[in-house]
Amino acid sequence: MINSYWIQHMKMDHIKIVPGLLCLMLSFALLMSCDDDNDAKSSKIELLSFGPSGIKHGEEMRFIGNNLDKVTAIVFAPSVEVPRSSFTSVTPEVIKLIVPPDVETGRVILKTPEGDIESKSIFSLEVPVVISGFTPEAKPGTEITVTGEFINWVESVTFPGNLIVEKEDFVSQSQTELKVIVPWETRTGFLVFNTGGTEPLEITTEDVLTVSLPAPASLTPDAIRHTEELTITGADLDLVTQIKFGGGAVVTSDEFVSQSETEIVVTVPATTTDGNLIFTAPSGLEVEGGMLTIILPNVTAFSPSDTDDHNPGVTLTMTGTDLDLIGELSFPNVPDPVTEFVSQSPTQLQVVIPDGAKGGTVVITTIHGFTVPITVPFGDQLTLATVIYDDEVHAPLGAGGGWGDVVTDIANSEQVRVGTKAIKVTFIGGWGGGAQFGNWDGGAVSTAGASFYAFSIYGGPGTGGNEINVNVAGKQVQVAIEEGVWKDVQIPLADFENPAGISEIWFQDRGWSGDVWIDHIGLK
Structure with missing residues (x-):
């Protein structure tokens, strides 16, 4: 009874399951039938993908999609069209073709009877760009030509100085040639090419690009007065951005009288001294040009010639060359320069010696403001x-640092005895040393034929009546200071125990503070 019941029960369960299975199978059949019907009915042309990634020119690529057998052509950047006749194979799902050599990065367009289909993705390749040559020498602002393979894949060129020229600024570009303008500020050096593609390259040239520099050849005239026009001839002078004259004066190209590739005309600055001209290129590199001599007044003699006759009120006759350039004369111990002369010509000038004048150096100021000391002795001086x-200090001695926080200015122009500069020493009352000159490598000034150590000293405010230690070759002598006037000092070398040579000198305060000026140091 139990077995019969179990069997009957199982049959009933199977009868209940079978209809369910039949319905499920029928549903699948219907769905499949519907899909087949949709595929059969869909005629839409679709591009789903293309590849493979990293493909190279000349290799086969595939386009995958639907109804691709209706595609009539495929267009790559930049306007490289592959007609259907050049496809290696075509089916509704796949098109195969060989990538043409002049294809570049960009979107792909499928030409169809229903219109163009543009890819959503950018097509790129792995490109073995080769740089085989370039113009070896060029001038800034001119064009160079680069040759090689797949040059159309170059995205930028970097010139020396990290000057980058982007693709859109190239003059022209093809698969085998690129033309580009040399940046104005570049200099001689290697070029760097950056490429596109799936594997971008950075290619540095093995040879350098030689960039032209200005080549000045001659100066006319080579001896000239201040503010006159100088003519410079040469090659590539249109590259000059500025000229630096002796003395440091700089004239920029916008201040030139004229400028061309072969000639520059420029006005000589009033502060120019003798020296070579320095020409600056756009890159900042400097080129040294010819030597320029500045014509200045040159006094060769005084009349009367005896310095004992150089007294206030006396008419002093100066003879020399280019004396017509003298604008004013500064006499020692006279605060205001003399600007009115008895007479003046290029070779002679007569002037009345002003009140208060003392012996020293008469200084010319030219009509252009340039100062020139007269070397002819004037009045009573050492x-x-x-x-x-x-x-300046003369060899073999050189300037030392002193000690005791004393400040020494060896090119001061506040108080001058002879020439245009003197030594200003500021003492602070600590027995410090200043105006120290020496040779600590064994050199010395020979005293042969000399009898005196001589110098001039000027006392600043509050120094009158003080004494200063004067050291020569390790021996010291005290000298009294006079405030507000120059004092010429001559000390017998015997007071320093007659040294055969002098390797060091210095001056030292004796516990007082203040400024003194020292000038015209030497032997007599």
Whole structure:
């Protein structure tokens, strides 16, 4: 009874399951039938993908989609069209073709009877760009030509100085040639090419690009007065951005009288001194040009010639060359320059010696404001056989640092005895040393034929009546200071125990503070 019941029960369950299975199978059949019907009815042309990634020119690529057998042509950037006749194979689902050599990065367009289909993705390739040559020498602002393979894939060119020229600024570009303008500020060096593609390259040239520099050849005239026009001839002078004259004066190209590739005309600055001209290129590189000599007044003699006769009120006759350039004369110990002369010509000038004038150096100021000391002795002054300092320290001695926080200015122009500069020493009352000159490598100034150590000293405010230590070759002598006037000092070398040579000199305060000026140091 139990077995019969179980069997009957199972049959009933199977009868209930079978209709369900039949319905499920019927549903699948219907769905499949519907899909087949949709595929059969769909005629839409679709591009689903293309590849493979990293493909190279000349390799086969595939386009995958629906109804691709209706595609009549495929267009790559930049306007490279592959007609259906050049496809290697075509089916509704796949088109195969060989990538043409002049294809570049960009979107792909499928030509169809229903209209163009543009890819959503950018097509790119792995491109073995080769740079085989370029113009070896060029001038800034001119064009160079680069040759090679797949040059159309170059995205930028970097010139020396990190000057980058982007693709859109190229003059022209093809698969085998690129033309580009050399940046104005570049200089000689290697070029760097950056490419596009799936594997971008950075290619540095093995050879350098030689960039032209200005080549000045001659100066006319080579001796000239201030503010006159100078003519410079040469090659590539249109590259000059500025000229630096002796003395440091700079004239920029916008201040030139005229400028061309072969000639520059420029006005000589009033502060120019003798020296080579320095020409600056757009890159900042400098080129040295010819030597320029500045014509200045040159006084060769005084009349009367005897310095004892150089007294206030006396008419002093100066002879020399280019004296017509003199604008004013500054006499020692006279605060205001003399601007009115008895007479003046290129070779002679007569002037009345002003009140208060003392012996020293008469200084010319030219009509252009340039100062020139007259080397002819004027009035009562020390005449040195060996000069240690006059405007600068002379070899074999050099400037030392002193000690005790004393400040020494060896090119001061506030108070001058001879020339245009003197030594200003500021003492602070601590027995410090200043105006120290020496040779600590064994050199010395020979005293042969000399009898005196000589110098001039000027006392600043509050220094009158003080004494200063004067050291020569390790021996010291005290000298009294006079405030507000120059004092010429001559000390017998015997007071310093007659040294055969002088390797060091210095001056030292004796516990007082203040400024003194020292000038015209030497032997006589």
